[in-house]
Amino acid sequence: MKTAAQSTKHHDELSLRRNATQQLVSDFCHEWFDRNGHWIHPVRIQENGEWINPPQAIPPTYTRLVFWLCMGLMNGSGEDVSLGNAIMDKARFYSHNTPPSAESITNNGDFDLFDIFVTNHAMQMLAIHGEKLSEGVRKKVATWAKNGLRTYKGNRQADYQFHGFNDNMPAKATLGLILGGEYFQDNDALEHGLWNLEQLASILSRRGLISEYNSPTYTPFTLMNLSVIAQKARSAKAKELATGCCERIWAEILAHFHRPSGLMGGPFSRAAHNDSTGHLNTLGFLLWLSLDEYVAPNPIEEFQTRPIRLLHAHGFAPESLGRLSWVSSSKLLPPPHLLAWARNRTYPFHFSATAERGGSGERHANEILITHYQEEEFSLGSADADSWTQLQTEAFYLTYRKNVPAHARDDVRVAYSHYLVNEEAPRDPDHSLPFHGAIHTIQNKRTVLTLARPSLLLKDTEIQRMRLCVLIPAHFGRVDNLEHKGKFVFIEDGPVRYAIRALNPSDWGGAAELKVESMDNYLVISMENYNGTARRFSQAELERTLNGFVFNIARSNEESYEEFRERQIAAQCLDYWTFGYRTVCYQNSETRIEFDYAVDSGHVAYAKINGLRIEKPVWKADGMPGRELAFLGSPYIPETLRFPYRSLKVNWDPNAPWVIASNFKEKDIGSSGPGWRSQ
Secondary structure, three states: OOOHHHHHHHHHHHHHHHHHHHHHHHHHHHHHEOOOOOEOOOEEOOOOOOEEOOOOOOOOOHHHHHHHHHHHHOOOOHHHHHHHHHHHHHOOOOOOOOOOOHHHHHHHOOOOOOOOOHHHHHHHHHHHHHHHOOHHHHHHHHHHHHHHHOOOOOOOOOOOOOOOOOOHHHHHHHHHHHHHHHHOOOHHHHHHHHHHHHHHHHHHHHOOOOOOOOOOOHHHHHHHHHHHHHHHOOOHHHHHHHHHHHHHHHHHHHHHEEOOOOEEOOOEOOOOHHHHOOOOOHHHHHHHHHOOOOOOOOHHHHHOOOOOOOOOHHHOHHHHHHHHHHHHOOOOOOOHHHHHHHHOOOOOEEEEEEEEEOOEOOEOOEEEEEEEEEEOOEEEEEEOOOOOOHHHOEOEEEEEEOOOOOOOHHHEEEEEEEEEEOOOOOOOOOOOOOOOEEEEEEEEOOEEEEEEEEOHHHOOOOEEEEEEEEEEEOOOOOOOEEEEEOOEEEEEEOOEEEEEEEOOOOOOOEOOOEEEEEEOOEEEEEEEEEEEEEEOOOHHHHHOOOEEEEEEEEEHHHOOHHHHHHHHHHOEEEEEEEOOEEEEEEEOOOOEEEEEEEOOOOOEEEEEEOOEEOOOOOEEEOOOOHHHOOOOOOOOOOOOOOOOOOOOOOOOOOOOOEEEOOOOOHHHOEEEOOOOOOO
16 A cells, blocks of 8 residues: 555656646647737658648548647646637638538538547537637537537447447547536436446446457546546446446556566557557557666657657648647546556566457457466567458567666667568558458467468459568567578567467468568568469358468576577477368477368367366456456346437448337337338
8 A cells, every 4th residue: 555655656656747748739839820820830741742731631530639739738738728719710720631612511501520539528628628728619619519519420329339340439429428518518418428437337247348448549538438428427327337447447447557577468469560560549648657677668758759759640740749738638547446456566477358349340259368478578469360441450468677777768679460461561651551461369478379361352352472471570679589490489588588380371372471671660570372473262262361470488597599499499289170170189288279260251169278178257367366356256237228319320321221120219219221021
């Protein structure tokens, strides 16, 4: 338990960090905008060298960025508040994806002025800083926020619910409905927002993690919106539910945070390029502002470093500063009992939990098991399947200290895996690196078996090269020692050693092989399935394009390098495919892993560790029993069975069929599209 002196020191350090962030945001905003709110600082945002400087073209995310920066400015001096009002006064409504056309605004009035980010950031601004807004800005922001109370186009669309996909968006919609329902006296909107919270609480009563789990970008987005509801809602029920959901997200974050390296461990449901590399990201900002300890990297130092040395969101420094400003604008702090749990952690540390995956494309709706293991020198995490969005998932993720103790981002390293096609490779400052594989992993402490095939969505795509890669960023120096021997790659780096054993991949010809390549700031280990003349692969060919590797890690002081290497080589591996099923059995001196699954569908027949079926606990973490967490101590059952929708139309696919076949009022029954029985 903390002493009074320790608590005071904790809060003093957090105040220093928050004040430094406030000053940083103020300094940059006064540099980037003139006193009338016009953007005056040209910033390179495209690889082709295009610049922005209004009244010329501005990024589609500009209005979202305005709210993020102004949320920080509104906590500052009178001069900062005046600048924030001027910036918002000049801002036009731009969607975070596509700005509305002049024609659509003319024909539909403000009907098209809805965006899941901008609309609900407007509501957050009203709820927190409404009294600081000028009359004109308050009127404009209120108009934008009120549009969110609609069904179509608005926050009550069917895709803005918690149902196994991108939780950050229903979290924004829920903020808009609850705070907007109270602000504009719309009880139907408020009740719909409460239904959303009940839906999330129900998920968290049967799962250990949210669906968009442990995302360096999106988990803090979800937490921020729910925290504002907990802090600002007048509804006691909204406060209670939102507070419980926030506790659970904090538990998820702190379970994955590896304190010795100062980095978030994996796996990640969704990660952009700057997230995967462990560079500047929103979750890192959140932790740096919430913990009075070492977190890498230090955002204040990095934003003041010239030239920029770390990757930013979208390769655009103002975007990153906006996110830092936004998460600093409200005090987001972990519950004391969770903070004590994280700080008193002993090693080794074991954590496993489940999440729900919504179905999308070739992904079927499913339960996902997350396994995370820590020793003082490293963290190793995996997910037994990729998330619903295959292009952003990190199902295998490693962090470790290169230098002990770690004091800065230079002292730590990460590694992760992607399935890449053609000329795809990690390139800075790209926003994201695609992931074209279907992944399965099994982890037992220091060992991870990773199995992969290319996505079936690549059918009939012109392909010259396809391969499973292990990517090791090297922005702060190469690994100490690397040996490539046959199907093995051995690496020594700081206090750890690890081995990558390539499994026998399907070989469609050309010059396919296991390659170790240095590419700019990255070490890339490629296990190729094809490298040759451009050709198209059928679905049947892709279904039997097998790949994978076994990963093992150890501390360098446990044995000699030769002993470690020989131990890896001596391990046995059986790997065969027939009738569409792949069966793998791997055994070393410490563990035996067995796995059998249908490669085309991804359905698993069995998975075993050391002869026992793999458990899939809802939540299992050393030092934190699930019964002590909100919604897991006892079943959560909403008071009434209700469904708030009268239409399931969505703006991104307005003609998609849907049906509400039964409800509690006859007028709430409806459908769209052919194939439904008339009511």
